[in-house]
Amino acid sequence: MPEQTADKRSLRRSLNYLNWLYNPFQTLDVPAIYDMLSTSSPTEHALYLNLGYWPEATDLDQASVALATLVGEQADMQPGDQVLDCGFGFADQDILWAQTLKPERIIGLNITRSQVNVARRRVAELGLDQQIDLRYGSATDMPLANESVDKVVAMECAFHFNTREQFFREAWRVLRPGGRLVTADIIPMPTVSGLSGRLKQRLSWGLVAGKFAVPSENAYTRPTYHAKLAMVGFTSIRVDSIRDQVYAPLHQFLAQHLPILRRLHPLVRLPARFTLLFDAASVYGGLDYVLATAVKPKISSSS
Numbered sequence: 001m002p003e004q005t006a007d008k009r010s011l012r013r014s015l016n017y018l019n020w021l022y023n024p025f026q027t028l029d030v031p032a033i034y035d036m037l038s039t040s041s042p043t044e045h046a047l048y049l050n051l052g053y054w055p056e057a058t059d060l061d062q063a064s065v066a067l068a069t070l071v072g073e074q075a076d077m078q079p080g081d082q083v084l085d086c087g088f089g090f091a092d093q094d095i096l097w098a099q100t101l102k103p104e105r106i107i108g109l110n111i112t113r114s115q116v117n118v119a120r121r122r123v124a125e126l127g128l129d130q131q132i133d134l135r136y137g138s139a140t141d142m143p144l145a146n147e148s149v150d151k152v153v154a155m156e157c158a159f160h161f162n163t164r165e166q167f168f169r170e171a172w173r174v175l176r177p178g179g180r181l182v183t184a185d186i187i188p189m190p191t192v193s194g195l196s197g198r199l200k201q202r203l204s205w206g207l208v209a210g211k212f213a214v215p216s217e218n219a220y221t222r223p224t225y226h227a228k229l230a231m232v233g234f235t236s237i238r239v240d241s242i243r244d245q246v247y248a249p250l251h252q253f254l255a256q257h258l259p260i261l262r263r264l265h266p267l268v269r270l271p272a273r274f275t276l277l278f279d280a281a282s283v284y285g286g287l288d289y290v291l292a293t294a295v296k297p298k299i300s301s302s303s
Helices: 002-022 030-037 060-074 092-100 113-125 164-174 195-211 222-232 247-256 258-263 266-275
Strands: 082-086 105-110 132-136 149-155 175-188 235-241 287-295
Touching: 002 030, 002 266, 030 113, 060 092, 060 149, 060 175, 060 247, 060 287, 082 092, 082 164, 092 105, 092 113, 092 132, 105 113, 113 132, 149 164, 164 175, 164 222, 175 195, 175 222, 195 287, 222 235, 222 287, 247 258, 258 266
Parallel strands: 082 105, 082 149, 105 132, 149 175
Antiparallel strands: 175 287, 235 287
């Protein structure tokens, strides 16, 4: 009986993949996408689902850790800090930060219950459940008190939030004066000249936004990203593109290490291999990747 139940789950997941990947009219909400993706991480030693940061990395695990380290360091996480991690996935970065940067407490919010359940088990197995508090909850309606945390981070997930601007407002609300917001985020590239280039950009962004539940309200470039943070009240804002240290090296690594694709669901391997037939500039032409940092002034606008 358990085997039959497992077989049914596997079949259902395969059908969901088939419909999601190959039906142009099929879209899923964020929890459904990550329920389907489950723990099929392309990394070897963790469950990271991010694209990684590649200035020095030589494999996916190193690149994923490098991105998490970059976000933690840009947030200036320190002992004694109360940190809020929005969209924590399977909590790999929270475990890393707890062990290396040692904030007093990390609170995680995630709207995918299956990820919350797996992440809680992983944290408990490492004896970190007193330091890492993982909750089911939304980044756009945070179940936290005003001015209750020192750092808010969102690593490769804020593009999902409906809307990102509402997330900025909530981050402002829960941050203490002097607190920092850091995101690693995917946004559209500025429009290039030339019909061919614009079409490639639209196709590239459209595929990602359509299949990964990116609200249309979140489709804006770096200057608007900066302006929206400023409108909320943040200062010391930086929105820097790190796309050259993300997309092209990831693409090159996968093209040179095709066996890694075996870690993915069989129905995902075909489109993954297909994209590797093209150069990174075409595949990712419409996608920027930014590291954004902002500070809530020590004298807030509400005081």
